[in-house]
Amino acid sequence: MSKVTPLSGFPEFLPADRIVEQQFLDVIRETFELHGFASIETRAVEPVERLSNQGEDADKEIYGVRRLAAGADEDAALGLHFDLTVPFARYVLEHSGNLVFPFRRYQIQKVWRGERPQEGRYREFTQADVDIIDSGELPNHYEVELPLVIADALRRLPVPEFVIKVNNRKIPEGFYRGLGLDDVTSVLRIVDKIDKIGPEKVVERLMEAGATDKQARLAVQLADISSTDTSFADQVRALGVEHPTLDEGLEQLSHVMAAAAEHAPGLLMADLRIARGLDYYTGAVYELYLVGQESFGSVGGGGRYDALASDGKTTYPGVGISIGVSRLVHRLVSQGLLKGTRSTPTAVLVALTAEEDRAEAMRTAATLRGRGIPVEVAPAAAKFGKQIRFADRRGIPFVWFSTENGPEVKDIRSGEQVPADAATWTPPEADIRPRTESTQLDTTTQENS
Amino acid sequence: MSKVTPLSGFPEFLPADRIVEQQFLDVIRETFELHGFASIETRAVEPVERLSNQGEDADKEIYGVRRLAAGADEDAALGLHFDLTVPFARYVLEHSGNLVFPFRRYQIQKVWRGERPQEGRYREFTQADVDIIDSGELPNHYEVELPLVIADALRRLPVPEFVIKVNNRKIPEGFYRGLGLDDVTSVLRIVDKIDKIGPEKVVERLMEAGATDKQARLAVQLADISSTDTSFADQVRALGVEHPTLDEGLEQLSHVMAAAAEHAPGLLMADLRIARGLDYYTGAVYELYLVGQESFGSVGGGGRYDALASDGKTTYPGVGISIGVSRLVHRLVSQGLLKGTRSTPTAVLVALTAEEDRAEAMRTAATLRGRGIPVEVAPAAAKFGKQIRFADRRGIPFVWFSTENGPEVKDIRSGEQVPADAATWTPPEADIRPRTESTQLDTTTQENS
Structure with a gap:
């Protein structure tokens, strides 16, 4: 091997x-x-x-x-x-x-x-x-x-600020046709490279593909239009190109922007550069970006x-x-x-002082599990310190011991050890399951547990 | 296409x-x-x-x-x-x-x-x-x-009675070696076909592969041994074959059977026919069967x-x-x-009497969702009967109407319609999410929701 x-x-x-x-x-x-x-x-x-x-x-x-x-x-x-x-x-x-x-x-x-x-x-x-x-x-x-x-x-997730950029395929299609560029797919593919190769190279490539200088520049100008409201439509109309498909696209995208503004202001941005590389789209197209991390590319779309x-x-x-x-x-x-917050679901390690106690430890574990607490039993009988280290390396917060005075549970972070009954003891809610911790994250979203 | x-x-x-x-x-x-x-x-x-x-x-x-x-x-x-x-x-x-x-x-x-x-x-x-x-x-x-x-x-699932059949690879390996059959993998593969081709054909094939009649018959006899306790070991020893690997296997499997009997009586059955088709197993092997449906084959293993x-x-x-x-x-x-119980998570359909009411319906839906209730808004404004049929075809139990007297909710199964406030109304617990319904199932397991 x-x-x-x-x-x-x-x-x-x-x-x-x-x-x-x-x-x-x-x-x-x-x-x-x-x-x-x-x-x-x-x-x-x-x-x-x-x-x-x-x-x-x-x-x-x-x-x-x-x-x-x-x-x-x-x-x-x-x-x-x-x-x-x-x-x-x-x-x-x-x-x-x-x-x-x-x-x-x-x-x-x-x-x-x-x-x-x-x-x-x-x-x-x-x-x-x-x-x-x-x-x-x-x-x-x-x-x-x-x-x-x-x-x-x-919004329910601990993610940074995001925006959904939206376009409508009918806008470039109608616009290109209105310009006299009928091979819509080819033009779209070339314009889609604008972020990679820049507007001048896009103009060059469009001209190589048969467009006039004016057609090519207008196609690039269209891709530069964006707005957080419905004003993109006026910017498009100002370019002076007309086509029924273009009108349809502008109307549909305006409707989407207006309705979204009512329910989720700021969520959508009309951006006529959004194309999506797949040919099957015929109307609205979306790309999801983390704000300020656009260069990373989209983290979703459709x-x-x-x-x-x-x-x-x-x-x-x-x-x-x-x-x-x-x-x-x-x-x-x-x-x-x-x-x-840890590398395992386990909230409680049931320690073993002797291998003969395994059956009893398994019953304790089963009782705790029956109450929704994730538990594992120690792999081998070992001394106190070794059991604590086992838990610590995995981020397991609690170790359950069988002592002369009966069962006790230790919070290995605070060191506090208290008598405990498997039928009633419960760890704090935040410790029962591993959680996602967010650090340095500029978001108002709560952690999800 | x-x-x-x-x-x-x-x-x-x-x-x-x-x-x-x-x-x-x-x-x-x-x-x-x-x-x-x-x-x-x-x-x-x-x-x-x-x-x-x-x-x-x-x-x-x-x-x-x-x-x-x-x-x-x-x-x-x-x-x-x-x-x-x-x-x-x-x-x-x-x-x-x-x-x-x-x-x-x-x-x-x-x-x-x-x-x-x-x-x-x-x-x-x-x-x-x-x-x-x-x-x-x-x-x-x-x-x-x-x-x-x-x-x-x-046990937490609505499944019929099951059994886990267990063997230990060291048992056939030691047994075959004790018999003088050293190509353990080949013998195991032939014996593994016993359910498909029957014991006589297995004896034939083993002899074709070089075994004597006695060796072949003993290999088949081993595969016939099973027990729900540790008595399988005596049955094996009665066949008179000896090998240190066999002893090791019998001891390990006896330990598994004894310990399992303590924690889950009846769960395991020692069955020396269990082989598993994969070569990487070296000790215990398991196959999971639905009782009475063994001919369907195993539904798990390892x-x-x-x-x-x-x-x-x-x-x-x-x-x-x-x-x-x-x-x-x-x-x-x-x-x-x-x-x-239904084909969709939706518990409530918010009906629409006019398309202009969509924004209001979407707000109602958002309020209900905020309280953990799955909701969708009707695809189009339509008459009362059509909205009910829409819900009925999907198994959605409740339809939410905007009436002259304010919002009302109808349980489409009973026909009961009552005034409701999206901020407080809650469907019965059993209706909030689709559940698994078990019918004719001979099991004591509760339905899981």
């Missing part, structure tokens, strides 16, 4: 950091359920033909999957899903007869992307997605509701997709947003902003 | 059944944490060389993973993990400097096996594993503790592995058991024994 070496792009948490991730996932799940979203999980693999042709970001990144022992002609080609939207659309088509629409679902699973690993870019990561899919028509008010759900989840789920007869339009949970938690943990 | 067709061996739950699976996973996690096991997740992929050569069951079943866009020389060969023990052993080696031993961990993740799909055999399924790994030496008492943890989890995690200098012996959650839940759901 060769030496164990980490696989780049496949990060794993140590136990104390995993506690932070679990608490994030618990809060996100709880919020999604409070908003009436049902949980589903889809299989990890889809036929490659369903995964491919979903956009530039997706195509290069698919991991193929094949039985090592497979014959050359066996199995349709399968790939690991790179997001949870494409599998969800397939799930809806496959199970449409057993679902009721509009169907609100959340889905928390791993996804895989064969990207070049770099900071914050992983080849395997956990996403938490929330989507609403309808049959036939999807009302626009869901484009407002979904960012509010995501904001509700994040949008409206009108034609992704269609069986030829019926179309199921949807809208959804995803939180990049791994990305977010790895970021906050690696910045030292969050950590677990 | 081609038609959507299910992939054989990759089952997916509908929302109401997923609620059952979620509740199983929640109870299992809660139990593991009460017993002081820390959660980890490992990446889905491991180098193929680490996955292979783990036994007959594993070798044919590995799914290879490779970027579709990869160059011919790119990447070490990766495969999807087929269990959670091999990745856990690798995790321990990789992170040993940051862990404290003995390390108690649980891990709930998908695994993938390229088996021929058949009833209860899946190519992708969720396992819940609990293991203890130590550095250097692993005390034998953990071989008793782990089945007790699994039993504690299952064992002790002394040499799986070793870096050449240090060895980390471990013992663990896994619950095949997908297998178990699919079985009980498909038998009609369990179902979710």
Whole structure:
């Protein structure tokens, strides 16, 4: 067996950091359920033909999957899903007869992307997605509701200030068409590189692709427009480009901005640079950023997709947003902003003075567990000091001793040791489970326990 | 895009059944944490060389993973993990400097096996594993503790009567060596087929592999021994075979049976037919069965592995058991024994009489959610009857109306409609969340909500 070496792009948490991730996932799940979203999980693999042709970001990144022992002609080609939207659309088509629409679902699973690993870019990561899919028509008010759900989840978590940037695909599409640039996808992909290569290079590339200087500069000007209210629409109109699709996009995005301002002022920012690398979006598109950490990239995103789920007869339009949970938690943990209060759920170590006492210690442990207190029994009989060190190294706050005077429990932080009865003794609420501790975090969010 | 067709061996739950699976996973996690096991997740992929050569069951079943866009020389060969023990052993080696031993961990993740799909055999399924790994030496008492943890989890779940069958690898190994059959692995693999092909065919195959008639018959007789107490040891000794490894195995298994009888009478059955298809087990091996449904196969299992995690200098012996959650839940759901009480978390639908009232309805919903009640707002303004039908089709028990007399809430099952204030009204506890309903189930376990 060769030496164990980490696989780049496949990060794993140590136990104390995993506690932070679990608490994030618990809060996100709880919020999604409070908003009436049902949980589903889809299989990890889809036929490659369903995964491919979903956009530039997706195509290069698919991991193929094949039985090592497979014959050359066996199995349709399968790939690991790179997001949870494409599998969800397939799930809806496959199970449409057993679902009721509009169907609100959340889905928390791993996804895989064969990207070049770099900071914050992983080849395997956990996403938490929330989507609403309808049959036939999807009302626009869901484009407002979904960012509010995501904001509700994040507000319950110890995360720094965040903003959801929103655009509507119809705005660039209508604008480009109004300009006479009809290869919308190509133009979008070039403009999407603006943060990486700068506006001048974007103009150059657009011209290489056939745009005039004026067309190229207007496309770049559009991408520069943003506002925290509905004033983006006037800025767009001031550029003098007209197209019915543009009007539709401006109207829809204005509605989203106005309604969001009523329920969650400051949550959304209209930013016409937001594109999303996936081709299936047709209306609103969202990107979630930590304020002041935009250069790290988005920690979530999504949008409206009108034609992704269609069986030829019926179309199921949807809208959804995803939180990049791994990305977010790895970021906050690696910045030292969050950590677990201990590396184990155990609140109480039942010490053993002799191996013959193990059965009795196991009964004590069972009594405490029956009252919701996480307990483990010492691995071996050992002296007082060794038992304390065992607990201390794991952050276990209490050690339970059997003494001549009966059972006693010691808080190893304060050193206080008191008589205790397993049927009634309870540790302080804050010590029962490990918690997430936030340090230096500029947020009003309470710690979640 | 081609038609959507299910992939054989990759089952997916509908929302109401997923609620059952979620509740199983929640109870299992809660139990593991009460017993002081820390959660980890490992990446889905491991180098193929680490996955292979783990036994007959594993070798044919590995799914290879490779970027579709990869160059011919790119990447070490990766495969999807087929269990959670091999990745856990690798995790321990990789992170040993940051862990404290003995390390108690649980891990709930998908695994993938390229088996021929058949009833209860899946190519992708969720396992819940609990293991203890130590550095250097692993005390034998953990071989008793782990089945007790699994039993504690299952007792909190609405599952039929179960039994954990246990053996010790040293018993067949010592017995075969005492008989003069030194290719232990081959003999074990042939004897392991006894339930499929019957004892006579096993004798035949053993003789084809070089055993004498007497050796073959004794090997089959060993596999026939079982007991619910320590009497299996006398039955083995009556066969007249002797070997130090056999003595060691009999002693260890007797200890496990005796200690388990003290804490959980009837939980364990010594069954010397239990083999487990994986080569890494070296001591206790376990298989978990539903009583009377043995022909369905095991719904969990595990064992002790002394040499799986070793870096050449240090060895980390471990013992663990896994619950095949997908297998178990699919079985009980498909038998009609369990179902979710509804297909959505939503307890209250806030009805809309006019689209202009949406903002107000959203505020009502937010108030109820703030008090822990899952709520959704109607997708569109509609008449009374249509709103009721919307709730009814999803199993949502309550509809909230805005009436001339102020807000009222209707229990759509009884038809009762009463005035209600979103700041104080609460549904009955049993209606707040969907629950798992068990029908016809011969068990004393309470429903878990």
